[in-house]
Amino acid sequence: MNSENSLRLAIDIGGTFTDLVLETPEKEYISHKLLTNHDNPELGILAGIDNVLKKAKRSPSELSLIVHGTTLATNALIQRRGAKVAFLTTEGHIDTLAIAREERFEQYDINIDRAQPLVPRNLRIPITERLTRDGEVFVGLNKSSILKALKTIKKEAAESIAVGYLHSYINPEHELETRKILKQHRPDLDISISSEVAPEIREYERFSTTVSNAYVQPLMASYLGKIKAGLEEKDIKSPFLLITSGGGLTTLETASKFPIRLVESGPAGGAILASKLSSQLGSNASLSFDMGGTTAKLCLIDSGEPRISRQFEVDRSYRFKKGSGLPLKIPVIEMLEIGAGGGSIAHLDKMDRIKVGPESAGSSPGPACYNLGGNKPTVTDADLFQGKMVVENFPFDLNTDHGREAINKIISRNLGIPDIDSALGITEVVDENMAGAAKTHAAEYGLDLGERDLIAFGGAAPIHAASLGYKLKAKRILIPKNAAVGSALGFLLAAASYEVVRSRHMNLLELNLEVINRLYEDMRDEALAIVTLAAPKAMLQEVRQISMRYSGQGHELIIKIPNESFSEKHVQALRDLFEAEYARVYGHKLRNAKIEILSWMLTIFEDTNFRLPKSKPRRHESHAEPVSYQKFYESKTREFIEAPVYQRESIENGFSTKGPAIIAEEQTTTVVPVGFKCYADSLGNIVLEKADG
Helix, strand or coil: CCCCCCEEEEEEECCCEEEEEEECCCCCEEEEEEECCCCCHHHHHHHHHHHHHHHHCCCHHHEEEEEEEECHHHHHHHCCCCCCEEEEEECCCCCHHHHCCCCCCCCCCCCCCCCCCCCCHHHEEEECCEECCCCCEEECCCHHHHHHHHHHHHHCCCCEEEEECCCCCCCCHHHHHHHHHHHHHCCCCEEEEHHHHCCCCCHHHHHHHHHHHHHHHHHHHHHHHHHHHHHHHCCCCCCEEEECCCCEEEEHHHHHHCHHHHCCHHHHHHHHHHHHHHHHCCCCEEEEEEECCCCEEEEEEECCEECEECCEEECCCCCCCCCCCEEECCCEECCEEECCCCCEEEEECCCCCEEEEEEECCCCCCCHHHCCCCCCCEHHHHHHHCCCCCHHHCCCCCCHHHHHHHHHHHHHHHHCCCHHHHHHHHHHHHHHHHHHHHHHHHHCCCCCCCCCEEEEECCCHHHHHHHHHHHCCCCEEEECCCHHHHHHHHHCCCEEEEEEEEEEEEEHHHCCHHHHHHHHHHHHHHHHHHHHHHCCCCCEEEEEEEEEEECCCCCCEEEEECCCCCCCCHHHHHHHHHHHHHHHHHCCCCCCCCEEEEEEEEEEEECCHHHCCCCCCCCCCECCCCCEEEEEEECCCCEEEEEEEEEHHHCCCCEEEECCEEEEECCEEEEECCCEEEEECCCCCEEEEECCC
């Protein structure tokens, strides 16, 4: 293969580290990790590109593709650092964002605290217009009310505009006309309309998603523009794609228009990596475990597929409390994210109990051992003190004494216990936090975590994987190659994809076949136009789904349907598919009940399975010599012992050993405690299992 334009690069910006992975045509991976620059994240990306290309001894002209994922949009929403937004909505409905669903997510808290709307009341502006539920014009669009709104927008110095009218998901005419008028007078402002951002039934969720898109759009457009300009300065002409919350790839132009679809883009890469690995191994049930510097992400994977949700909440005022955040109607990989990373700060509560997180030392000042000014004890400080990290493999120098001093000052002195017991307490608490969160997450779906494979990656995950796997009764624990940059690696396995959804309420026995088939033709054209831009020569696949419920119910089930034109024969087939899924979820079905369809969905995506390496037979035996020995604190015997240190690069298919052992690789360390055995499989994974007895 010609070396020109043959390299693929993935870039993942996390709360603590920015990870880069360069893939060669020979499927070799060169990675680089640097601290995230929160003030100017694009500078970290551009510097990282220089570093990783230098490390690989390659030139910018050889890049054929760059894939990027970032939590910038999420952070802007959580930290309320977005644009000043004006929201234009149907007269009489300016308080929809504040009223929300009128639900009490915490039943007995008299001082309940909700996530505040992103738009203050004085910038929620009524527009005279009204459509019926069928999309027919009931009150025509009043142009003078829009011109009046423009005066308020100018007076309040709004930077972005969101437009959301009642029932516009059926008929976008009024929203399109409003945007046209606004653009004539204020071409400088970004405008988001709900019929494009989230054309689905349920006004509050649609309005919330549209406002959120408008809130982050100027920030994301500026950020992506700076990256584009920086790449052009380096004479990098390769396509630049972004990973969406649902795990697909999209173009820079689409991402700039709908940045809300990037809210969970970074963590999605890890779930993709774990799902592909799960498929390769033939695992029916896995748990993805991604632990970085700021958070830990957990994702259930069944039959090689992560769970996909069509709604997501951000900026929850009560952690883990559904209903306490801002709802977003976007495709998203369903995962649990908790404040349990290497940089999570340990402290004592009022009862002198060790608590860890959710606050993180982040990239600045970072854990105390980073020697960058941090003075609070973190999980990384505790891991380092217990001998669970090989210092030489970290991206920069670590200072064990500074970490120990922070643990002593905040924990040991106040509890009157040895520093090593404090360090052990910190790691035990964070492991229990993750185990408890994983069990709760699985219980919400009626699932048991026992006998699942645990797939661990991220800078801190291989250190904690054995402990977490033991607590969750995992069948086996897998540490993939290049585990420290797992999410970025997942970006390179992601498919170009785009989902389109349209809400059209119909009773199953009264389907308008002509409308449905025309709807799917339009949706297919829209999705195809975006996907072919991202992957012009790809083999494409299509998935169609619908949301169905029994008439009178308040929630729907998502049902996968055949990719073919609708006809009368499909009525009974759709009923059978729905009732089978309803019985699976709820254990029964309702006899003689009417069924209705609310929304119609279509996803077009690229087939990427050819990128997966093929599994080979496992060799019977392979040997590797330890490169050194390191003092390692064994929690069961409560003493430091000498543990052999192996370099991961020297481990081949068939290698096996028993704990205690430490396997070092660039940027992370796999800990094999006493009571565990491990081996290397043909795909280069390290596999940990409980030893006999």
